Amino acid sequence: MNFAELERRDAADPLAELRNHFVIPKNTVYLDGNSLGLLTHATQRRVADVTGQQWGQDGISSWNQHGWVHLPRTVGDKLAPIIGAQPGQVICCDSISVNLFKALSAAFTVLDARGESRRARKQVLSTADNFPTDLYMVQGLQQLVGAENCELVLAEEAELLANLAHHITAETAIVMLTEVNFRSGRRLPMAEIIQQAHAVGAVVIVDLAHSAGALPVELDEWQADFAVGCTYKYLNGGPGAPAFIYVAERHLPTVTQPLSGWFGHAQPFAFDATFAAATGIEKMLSGTPSILAMSAVDAALDAFSDVSMEQVREKSVQLAEVFLALLDESGLAGEFDCISPLDSEQRGSQLSFAHPEAYAICQALIERKVIADFRAPNYLRFGFTPLYTSFKDVGLALQRLQEIMQTRTYLEPRFQTRQAVT
Amino acid sequence: MNFAELERRDAADPLAELRNHFVIPKNTVYLDGNSLGLLTHATQRRVADVTGQQWGQDGISSWNQHGWVHLPRTVGDKLAPIIGAQPGQVICCDSISVNLFKALSAAFTVLDARGESRRARKQVLSTADNFPTDLYMVQGLQQLVGAENCELVLAEEAELLANLAHHITAETAIVMLTEVNFRSGRRLPMAEIIQQAHAVGAVVIVDLAHSAGALPVELDEWQADFAVGCTYKYLNGGPGAPAFIYVAERHLPTVTQPLSGWFGHAQPFAFDATFAAATGIEKMLSGTPSILAMSAVDAALDAFSDVSMEQVREKSVQLAEVFLALLDESGLAGEFDCISPLDSEQRGSQLSFAHPEAYAICQALIERKVIADFRAPNYLRFGFTPLYTSFKDVGLALQRLQEIMQTRTYLEPRFQTRQAVT
Numbered sequence: 055m056n057f058a059e060l061e062r063r064d065a066a067d068p069l070a071e072l073r074n075h076f077v078i079p080k081n082t083v084y085l086d087g088n089s090l091g092l093l094t095h096a097t098q099r100r101v102a103d104v105t106g107q108q109w110g111q112d113g114i115s116s117w118n119q120h121g122w123v124h125l126p127r128t129v130g131d132k133l134a135p136i137i138g139a140q141p142g143q144v145i146c147c148d149s150i151s152v153n154l155f156k157a158l159s160a161a162f163t164v165l166d167a168r169g170e171s172r173r174a175r176k177q178v179l180s181t182a183d184n185f186p187t188d189l190y191m192v193q194g195l196q197q198l199v200g201a202e203n204c205e206l207v208l209a210e211e212a213e214l215l216a217n218l219a220h221h222i223t224a225e226t227a228i229v230m231l232t233e234v235n236f237r238s239g240r241r242l243p244m245a246e247i248i249q250q251a252h253a254v255g256a257v258v259i260v261d262l263a264h265s266a267g268a269l270p271v272e273l274d275e276w277q278a279d280f281a282v283g284c285t286y287k288y289l290n291g292g293p294g295a296p297a298f299i300y301v302a303e304r305h306l307p308t309v310t311q312p313l314s315g316w317f318g319h320a321q322p323f324a325f326d327a328t329f330a331a332a333t334g335i336e337k338m339l340s341g342t343p344s345i346l347a348m349s350a351v352d353a354a355l356d357a358f359s360d361v362s363m364e365q366v367r368e369k370s371v372q373l374a375e376v377f378l379a380l381l382d383e384s385g386l387a388g389e390f391d392c393i394s395p396l397d398s399e400q401r402g403s404q405l406s407f408a409h410p411e412a413y414a415i416c417q418a419l420i421e422r423k424v425i426a427d428f429r430a431p432n433y434l435r436f437g438f439t440p441l442y443t444s445f446k447d448v449g450l451a452l453q454r455l456q457e458i459m460q461t462r463t464y465l466e467p468r469f470q471t472r473q474a475v476t
Numbered sequence: 477m478n479f480a481e482l483e484r485r486d487a488a489d490p491l492a493e494l495r496n497h498f499v500i501p502k503n504t505v506y507l508d509g510n511s512l513g514l515l516t517h518a519t520q521r522r523v524a525d526v527t528g529q530q531w532g533q534d535g536i537s538s539w540n541q542h543g544w545v546h547l548p549r550t551v552g553d554k555l556a557p558i559i560g561a562q563p564g565q566v567i568c569c570d571s572i573s574v575n576l577f578k579a580l581s582a583a584f585t586v587l588d589a590r591g592e593s594r595r596a597r598k599q600v601l602s603t604a605d606n607f608p609t610d611l612y613m614v615q616g617l618q619q620l621v622g623a624e625n626c627e628l629v630l631a632e633e634a635e636l637l638a639n640l641a642h643h644i645t646a647e648t649a650i651v652m653l654t655e656v657n658f659r660s661g662r663r664l665p666m667a668e669i670i671q672q673a674h675a676v677g678a679v680v681i682v683d684l685a686h687s688a689g690a691l692p693v694e695l696d697e698w699q700a701d702f703a704v705g706c707t708y709k710y711l712n713g714g715p716g717a718p719a720f721i722y723v724a725e726r727h728l729p730t731v732t733q734p735l736s737g738w739f740g741h742a743q744p745f746a747f748d749a750t751f752a753a754a755t756g757i758e759k760m761l762s763g764t765p766s767i768l769a770m771s772a773v774d775a776a777l778d779a780f781s782d783v784s785m786e787q788v789r790e791k792s793v794q795l796a797e798v799f800l801a802l803l804d805e806s807g808l809a810g811e812f813d814c815i816s817p818l819d820s821e822q823r824g825s826q827l828s829f830a831h832p833e834a835y836a837i838c839q840a841l842i843e844r845k846v847i848a849d850f851r852a853p854n855y856l857r858f859g860f861t862p863l864y865t866s867f868k869d870v871g872l873a874l875q876r877l878q879e880i881m882q883t884r885t886y887l888e889p890r891f892q893t894r895q896a897v898t
Binding site: 077079080082084086089090092093097098101102105106108109110111112113114115116117122148149150151152155159182183184185186187189190191193194195197198199208284286292293294295296297310311312313314315316317318319322323324325326327328329340341342343344345346347348350420425427429430 | 499501502504506508511514515519520524527528531532533534535536537539544570572573577581604605606608609611613616617619621708714715716718719732733734735737738739740741744745746747748749750762764765766767768769770772842847849851852
């Protein structure tokens with residue numbers, strides 16, 4: 055490891071200063087921002103203020119006084135530029151799962167409004183190794199409305215990419231894809247996919263869980279119809295932080311969604327007995343949002359205020375390239391089978407490797423304070439968050455991985471016992 | 477106001493000590509726990525620990541190390557005794573709105589499993605002045621599955637109570653009621669309603685938003701089928717805190733719900749492409765829960781650990797009775813039309829009064845640091861939270877109300893301008 059060279063790169067990094075916004079766990083190399091992003095100092099202060107002053111002292115009046123009632127939209131508008139959306143199309147709420155249910159239902163109402171027959175066009179196309187919850191939500195909707203109205207169709211990712219026109223057809227109602235694969239980090243060509251979907255009259259839902267905050271996303275430019283995403287990975291919103299949903303402006307006047315709770319009403323505080331949807335993106339809201347959780351997201355997003363997603367992407371690619379070069383240099387590249395695309399253009403902000411001992415190696419890394427993660431059946435994932443990951447971090451991670459592999463410490467029994475989650 | 481007498485009552489109150497667990501806003505009489513319960517010191521400490529240590533230092537490992545992955549069930553089991561449920565039937569998640577959607581859908585699967593025809597039994601009976609979000613969720617489900625599969629039927633509350641058998645019939649699929657009316661505080665006789673529903677084969681969903689933590693609830697004894705409730709009112713979980721859902725043990729093996737996100741999977745971390753529901757109450761989970769928000773609820777519930785709901789109820793009734801007596805004594809009873817039942821048996825833990833100037837009076841009270849709330853069109857609500865409301869609080873509230881009414885300060889223009897929310 056040439057740490058002098060890595061430190062030179064850090065010194066020349068225009069984003070290096072951003073690391074100071076974050077609480078970096080002591081003596082730790084944190085390469086798991088693709089699972090749970092780190093806390094910012096601003097978030098910690100904000101949570102303390104929302105608890106102590108806003109809730110503790112100002113109580114119920116905070117719904118007005120501290121803008122709680124507008125927080126889903128405030129956060130949505132702050133998220134919008136990060137994902138290439140004009141304001142008014144993004145709102146923060148619920149989980150990705152719940153938001154997918156809304157997006158799926160709403161996407162069908164787009165087709166209904168066009169007079170499409172549900173019998174002729176009911177397929178929701180996704181990939182077999184999409185993140186499971188995405189598939190589960192289609193299965194849940196299918197169970198509720200019947201397979202004659204909604205049918206999940208799965209393609210192998212590679213086959214889909216090899217021939218979009220073969221899979222996305224006049225029978226496709228909705229194309230629901232995650233831009234960056236959670237296992238492999240493969241990035242799908244969303245602009246091209248959306249173009250093909252629209253050419254045959256299908257509606258597209260993009261899951262940005264592993265994209266938002268990690269790389270430039272251009273929802274408006276792509277002409278995406280719907281998108282969902284998570285704020286607890288690269289956006290650093292906190293464990294299980296509220297998700298977001300995007301609806302393209304052109305669909306907002308007509309779509310409806312069935313989780314029509316009072317926060318999605320045109321006038322929630324009129325307490326009408328009949329639902330009348332809000333006209334804007336607020337129609338995608340359902341129940342009362344958690345103010346503690348959403349305030350944390352709001353504060354965390356401020357770390358993005360002075361940085362472009364192009365800069366973030368550039369550093370992300372460099373971090374991964376350095377990782378791959380050092381892996382090669384350390385003689386481990388033969389043993390770790392990189393399942394992520396080697397072409398950085400086709401990749402998100404992570405690198406994944408298959409290894410039969412992936413679980414144990416991950417545990418041994420964690421013991422040495424290199425936080426990576428494991429995904430079944432045998433993948434070791436390293437995530438790069440350009441806002442706080444340094445080039446020196448990458449060097450330290452490789453140095454410790456090399457030690458673990460040379461000493462075979464991962465074979466010790468304590469690393470071989472699986473816990474519920476990693 | 478005989479404050480000496482009120483202070484004697486406080487001194488003799490077996491729950492008086494519990495007030496010390498709470499952060500009481502400075503110089504404030506807080507009678508709005510039916511809208512947003514107060515912060516406990518334990519919650520404030522816990523939120524700081526979850527932010528700083530758990531998320532900030534221990535990061536992703538906290539899912540195991542700090543029990544994050546089990547938190548929805550941990551909190552559910554802590555809630556269970558407060559609402560008369562054996563453990564394993566309650567889980568903390570999402571909002572009431574979202575949980576109602578699950579409960580409604582699941583309730584229909586109970587009927588489906590019995591071989592009931594949806595054509596013959598599709599009605600969801602509720603009251604016209606139920607909390608709006610409850611009605612909206614039925615409307616949303618109806619829109620999604622069609623009026624031939626789900627139809628909202630509304631009864632006037634008084635008419636329903638006058639003749640249960642007339643309204644709850646063999647055509648009723650689901651009876652969905654809120655035990656305590658959010659406007660009037662009227663408490664419905666749930667045991668009797670459930671008995672009638674079961675007699676004609678209907679399934680019951682109880683909304684405990686204004687009951688849980690305020691009065692004894694006996695879900696198991698009543699043989700309720702489903703319940704939902706909120707933790708941000710009398711349970712003091714924080715603004716927009718996650719809600720809960722109860723499913724009677726007898727239904728757990730068979731019911732399904734359509735918001736089948738990965739946290740409701742039997743093995744979430746196996747990442748299977750096909751949904752297989754958890755066998756227990758976890759099947760009601762959907763997406764990743766907010767750990768910040770749910771940890772706050774977990775800590776807040778500790779205030780209930782050494783108190784019985786019968787004690788809470790006894791003090792709640794006394795506080796309301798003292799309020800009514802002092803209102804009478806102050807000569808204001810004629811001007812404020814009490815829309816809450818005067819028989820405490822028929823009432824939750826609030827008193828509501830109709831007054832043409834309710835909004836302005838509420839604003840004037842708030843300026844004098846008596847926190848009550850307003851509900852459209854012209855109701856002034858006072859909530860009593862026995863864990864922190866003192867008898868002296870009630871005296872101070874009445875004293876300040878009397879001043880406001882005598883001086884007619886509520887007529888000043890600044891009190892007459894409405895804000896978005898109160």
